Amino acid sequence: MPWVPRGLAEGIVTTRYPRRPDGYGDGFHGTIVASPAQPVDAAGSLPAEVGEAARACPTGAITLEPGRPRLDRGRCILCGRCTQLAPATFRFDPSFETATVLRRGLVVPPLDEDDAVLDAARAELRHRVRALRRSVHVRHVDAGSDGSEEWEVAALTNPVYDVHRLGVFFTASPKHADLLLVTGAGSAAMLPSLRHTYDVMPHPKAVIAAGVDAVSGGLVGSTYATRGGVGEVVPVDVVVPGSPPSPFGLLYAILLGIGLLGAPTKRREEGGAAHRPASAEDPPPEAGR
Amino acid sequence: MTGNPPFAVCPADDLASAVAGRVEKGARFCGLFARPDGSGLRLMAVVSCHGTLAAEEAILPPGQRRYRSLTPEIPAAGWYERELHDLFGIEPEGHPRLDPLVLPRGPGTEAPCPGSGRTVAPIEPDLRPLPAHVRGEGVFTIPYGPVRSGVFESVEYLVETTGEDIPHLRTRVFYKHRGLQARAVGLDTGDGALLAERMEGVASVAHAIAYATAVERVAGVAVPEAAQLVRVVHAELERIANHLDTMVRHTEGAGQAVAYACLSHHKERVQRLRAQLCGSRFGRGVVVPGGVAGPLRLDADRFRESLRTLAQAIDKDTRRLMGTPSFVDRLRGTGVLSHDDARRFAVVGPVGRASGLDEDVRLSRPYSAYGHLGHRPTAPVEGGDALARQTVRLAEIGGSFHLVRQAVDLLDGRSGPEVWRAPVEGASGPGLGWAETPQGETLVLVELVEGRLVRWHDRSAGFQNLAAFAAAFPKDILTDFAFIEASFGISVAGVAS
Numbered sequence: 001m002p003w004v005p006r007g008l009a010e011g012i013v014t015t016r017y018p019r020r021p022d023g024y025g026d027g028f029h030g031t032i033v034a035s036p037a038q039p040v041d042a043a044g045s046l047p048a049e050v051g052e053a054a055r056a057c058p059t060g061a062i063t064l065e066p067g068r069p070r071l072d073r074g075r076c077i078l079c080g081r082c083t084q085l086a087p088a089t090f091r092f093d094p095s096f097e098t099a100t101v102l103r104r105g106l107v108v109p110p111l112d113e114d115d116a117v118l119d120a121a122r123a124e125l126r127h128r129v130r131a132l133r134r135s136v137h138v139r140h141v142d143a144g145s146d147g148s149e150e151w152e153v154a155a156l157t158n159p160v161y162d163v164h165r166l167g168v169f170f171t172a173s174p175k176h177a178d179l180l181l182v183t184g185a186g187s188a189a190m191l192p193s194l195r196h197t198y199d200v201m202p203h204p205k206a207v208i209a210a211g212v213d214a215v216s217g218g219l220v221g222s223t224y225a226t227r228g229g230v231g232e233v234v235p236v237d238v239v240v241p242g243s244p245p246s247p248f249g250l251l252y253a254i255l256l257g258i259g260l261l262g263a264p265t266k267r268r269e270e271g272g273a274a275h276r277p278a279s280a281e282d283p284p285p286e287a288g289r
Numbered sequence: 290m291t292g293n294p295p296f297a298v299c300p301a302d303d304l305a306s307a308v309a310g311r312v313e314k315g316a317r318f319c320g321l322f323a324r325p326d327g328s329g330l331r332l333m334a335v336v337s338c339h340g341t342l343a344a345e346e347a348i349l350p351p352g353q354r355r356y357r358s359l360t361p362e363i364p365a366a367g368w369y370e371r372e373l374h375d376l377f378g379i380e381p382e383g384h385p386r387l388d389p390l391v392l393p394r395g396p397g398t399e400a401p402c403p404g405s406g407r408t409v410a411p412i413e414p415d416l417r418p419l420p421a422h423v424r425g426e427g428v429f430t431i432p433y434g435p436v437r438s439g440v441f442e443s444v445e446y447l448v449e450t451t452g453e454d455i456p457h458l459r460t461r462v463f464y465k466h467r468g469l470q471a472r473a474v475g476l477d478t479g480d481g482a483l484l485a486e487r488m489e490g491v492a493s494v495a496h497a498i499a500y501a502t503a504v505e506r507v508a509g510v511a512v513p514e515a516a517q518l519v520r521v522v523h524a525e526l527e528r529i530a531n532h533l534d535t536m537v538r539h540t541e542g543a544g545q546a547v548a549y550a551c552l553s554h555h556k557e558r559v560q561r562l563r564a565q566l567c568g569s570r571f572g573r574g575v576v577v578p579g580g581v582a583g584p585l586r587l588d589a590d591r592f593r594e595s596l597r598t599l600a601q602a603i604d605k606d607t608r609r610l611m612g613t614p615s616f617v618d619r620l621r622g623t624g625v626l627s628h629d630d631a632r633r634f635a636v637v638g639p640v641g642r643a644s645g646l647d648e649d650v651r652l653s654r655p656y657s658a659y660g661h662l663g664h665r666p667t668a669p670v671e672g673g674d675a676l677a678r679q680t681v682r683l684a685e686i687g688g689s690f691h692l693v694r695q696a697v698d699l700l701d702g703r704s705g706p707e708v709w710r711a712p713v714e715g716a717s718g719p720g721l722g723w724a725e726t727p728q729g730e731t732l733v734l735v736e737l738v739e740g741r742l743v744r745w746h747d748r749s750a751g752f753q754n755l756a757a758f759a760a761a762f763p764k765d766i767l768t769d770f771a772f773i774e775a776s777f778g779i780s781v782a783g784v785a786s
Contacts, residue, residue, distance in 0.1 A: 002609055007547035013554055024561070027586060029568035058480045079483055079574055080582075092568060141436055142443040144465050147782035148490030148571050151534070154440045155560075158553035172438035187785075189393070189414040189464045190443055193436050219483055223468030224401050224409040225392065244490065246570065 014162045015248075018255060023248055028094040029078050030249070031241065034062075034071040034108055037089045050089050053082035059212075059219055073098060073241035074106035074215040099208075099240040099253035101125055103215065103231070106239055125237050126259035128204050132178050135167045136258050139177035139201065143194050143230050144187030144220075148244040149211050153181065155247040156254075168254055174201045179257050180234065181250075185213040185220040186227040198234045206237040206257045210250060215239045297345050301332065301356035304347040308334045309362040311343065317648065318635045320753070321359065321369035322734045323377050324719070324744045325405040327351070330377060334359065334366075335721065335732065340653045342721060349379065358384040365635040368756045375463075376470065377402050388419060388459075391466045391785050403470035404736070404744040414463065419447070427451045433770075435464040442781040446770075453766045458759040465785040473745035478504050478578040478713055481735070481742050486573050488747050489783030491531055494523045495726035496733075496747060496783075497576035502656050503722025503735040504578040508713040515707045516580035517658040518696040523563070523572040524657070524724070525689040525696075530559045531727030531778065532639075532682040532689075533603070538775035539679065540610070543619045551606045555599070562595055580710030589701040593694070600690045607683055620676035624761040624773030627673055634757035638729020638750045639685065640777055643670050643677035651725045658696065665691045673761075675776035682778075715740045726750050728778055749783030 015022045024030070037046050044066035054062035054069065061075035062082060069089060071082075082090040100106060101121040104114055140153055156163045157170065171177050174197045182194065198207065209230055212218035217228035230236065240253040255261045299307050312318055316338035324331050328351040335344050349356060358381030359366035370381040371390035378400030381387070394400065395415035402409075434445035445461040473484055485500035486493035498520055505512060512520075533556040540549040560570040566585050567575050575581055585592065610616055626636070631644035641648060647669070651659040665688040670677045719736040729750030736744035754777060761773055 003545070003547035003613070006606070006609065007550060010551070010554070024564060027568055028564050058483055077483065078569070080568075140440045142441070142465070144467050145442065145782060146487040146490030147442055147780040148493070150440055150442055151491060151560075152570075155553070155557060158557050159550045160554060160557050170440060174436075184443075184465070185467055187465050187467055188411065189416060189466065190435060192416065193443075193464070197436055219480075219487055220467050220469065220472055222411075223472050224412045225414075225466045225468035227411070243487075243573070244571070 013159050014165065015160055017248065017251065018261070023096055024094050029080065029092045030094045030096040030246065031073060031092075031098045032071060032076055032078065032080075032083065032090055033093045034069055035089055035091075036068045036109070037086075039067050047086070047089075049086040053086040053090060056081045056085055059216075059221070068109070070107055070109065072107045073212075074103055074239060075212060075218070076241060077212055077219050077243040096246050096249040097252045098242070098249060099238055099245075099256055101238055101256070103236070103239055106215070106241055125206060125257070129178070129206055129257070129259045131204060132258050133260060135169075136178050136254070137169050137171040137176045138179045138181050138254065139171055139174045139197060140181045140183070141190075141194050141197050142184050143182055143190040143214065144184035144226055145211070145213060146244075149183035149213070152244050152247050152250060153183065153210070156250060161247050161251060163251065163254070166255070174198075177201050178205055179254065180205065180207045181210055181254075182207065182214050182230045182234065183210050183244075184230070185217045186230045186233065188225050188227060191227065191230075191233045194230065195233050207234050208238040208240060208253050208257050209236045210240045210253065211245050212241055212243045215241065218243055297343075299345060299347050301347040301349050301353070304332060304334060304345060305357050305359045305362055307345045308336065308359055308366075311336045311338065311345070312363055314338075316343070318363050318365045319730070320732050320748045321366055321373065322746050322748070323373050323379075324734070324736055325402060329353075330379065332356070332373075333734070337648075337654070342654070344721075354378060355380045355382050357382055360384050364633050365753070365756065368752065376400055389415075389463060391463050393463055401468065401471050403468075404474055409471060419459070425451075435461075444781045448767070448770075450767070455762040455765060455767065455770075458762050460755055460758060462755070462781055462785040465781050467786060469786045470746055473742050476742050477740055478716075478737070478742070481745060482577055484745070485733070485747060486571075488786055489726070489749050489751070489780050490571060491534070491780050492527060492726040492728060492731075492783070494520070494527045494572040494576060495724045496731060496749075498524060498657060499722045499724035499726075499731045499733045500735065500745075500747065501576050501578045501722065502724070503720045503733045504713055504716065504737065505711075506722065507718045507720035507735065507737050508579075508716035510579060510711040510713055512580050512657070512711060513708045514658070515584075515700060515703060516709050518700050519581045519585060520576060520657045521659065521662065521696045522585060522693050522700075523566065523575050525693045526559060526563050526566075527572055528689045528727040529603075529686050530556055530563070532686050533559065535682060535775055535778045536607070536610070536679065539620065539675075539772060540616065542771040542775065543616050545610070545613065545616050548606070548610050548613070548616065552610075555603050555606065558599055562599065566592075577710055579713040580708075583709055584707065585697075585700065589697055592697055596690060596694060596697070600687075603686060607686070611683070617676065619772055620679055620776070621674060622764075623675040623769045624765060624776055625672070625674045626757060626761040630757060630760040631673065634760065635753060636729075636757050637753050638725070638727075639678055639681045640754050640757075641729065643681045644673035645669070645671050648730070649725055650723055650730045654723060656724060659692075662692055662695050664688060675772050678776045678778075713740075719744070728780070728783075729754060747783075747786065749780070749786070751779035751781070751784045755779050755784050
């Protein structure tokens, strides 16, 4: 039986995340960070290159406000055009802890008034799913994805991410499911099935919109056949940016969705995505360790 | 660089016989496309013969919606005519079964006609069930999907069965239709590449290459050599990842837990290597019309070292897998697609090659740097079963590593500042592009007016192959389903687009 020794010979390849920080090295395009731009005059006008970057954005994710540009990660497909046109303002960052609890939380840098709203939403979610913490079953539904999202979701069961160690399992039946993980831009023909899946899931339940397609439609947007994301059909609790989101990004979102992360804390730097590295939170129990 | 194929124009009702004549002489049917022309419609049938493409065009004048169907003579045209019926509302007379394919419009709903300049309101799909195909005592229909059991793309298979055998199977892909052909209209060539990457996300690089070559043909520019090599590197790594993915699904289906862990780990390593080269695990943003965004972002020596260890590890584990009888027995004799059926449906890619069709557009119509690189000869595979498809993919993984290594060496040996892209802005006209995606040949029609897309239609390999999917079932039972599906390696996103 050659497979057993083969499996043992590999040693442990599984990430320690979220107990220990992990991820990709420099150069991985996890997200884009927008820094405050130096205004060119007293009225707070932004440098011309920032305006150019906003116009070049294929999904219109950049808005210009006096003194600063804001980037909507719920639309950003990480094409990197803005990082080329205005490198002083926009840059790629390897961070993947970018999921959050409200659509408006994806717009960075965050507004001060958003903090309280986000904290309240996070607290409500934690309270609602408090019974799930140690065993969570996830039902995935594709509502018009490009196919890459499914690869990244499926990667969560490979030995590197191995979500089983965290008590997270994918289930075939929505009646066993606690979390609904939705991908895709909301293709009209899938929406009735998506809603039906959500309806038959038992309480308590939470919904994750995984990837910009599910959050806003992404580059596909609203066509005659898509509805610009899935938010109109199911109540979304966690929004995950990325096109597609990386497996680490999805793992972070699942932990957020089951209330294991995201106690209110002080905001961290301009990205404002992760309030604190996941490792600093109460770590979930890891079976067998 | 070859130019566009000569477009021969004939009356709409003669299109079927014109194309059938070419197919009888040995040409392979590659696709049927439509592009609005004024208020009429041009139908373009593309065939491939001895390494060149040829197109037959027919004009449907304004008001004419009917033409003689190609499908009775060319079964491979069946799905194309259903798609054109859904999207343009034209009626192929004599089509054997004109069920909706990508867009089930209810009665009275107007067709979206992408490229006609019309704005289309949201369309509510008509989701009523279809009447059964097979009738008889004890025959019933099992719908699989659209929500699948597990992490899969949405699709519905209607299995008409008496209990174990699968005498008939229908595939309904429209659940994932996103209206991409309409979305593309008005985009500039750069944004078009981003959309092409999202047409079939697991083959982002190859679709972007096919799209870019079409734009480059319209613009009449040559892609810088170094950029062509970079394209090959990314496209071949994408092929390795996709072929590993089908094997991961096979091992999962066969309950080979350790093999599943090993192979899915290898796939993850390939994805991470791709991210090291460009920042994206799917090679997104690499291909731009005219060239590539920039060089490989990994030092050549480190890259070669990664390739070496990865190729060795994959080779060892796949040999072990093919020596595991409980695995191989699940694939042997499962889902046989006969040579005749494969030819009838003009099946492409590894699925076609496992049924004795010898077509790989990297060799027959070389693009990017494929014409200058040495290809590892592959032994012909016969049998047409899931095992044959697996064997073909295994050989291709080795071939892909071979191509990547050559491209890296050539890039490493170049000196001096490189030009990574040629200007394509402002081009006008129609053009065809192609690429060998991991799933087989993809064919892209673009039409530009002053650098903006007025028409974009990317026909994925899956679209061509899924029509033949039902032909692989007659000898199999329900428990074989997962293996046959995985061995076809089809991404529904690209089929329904």
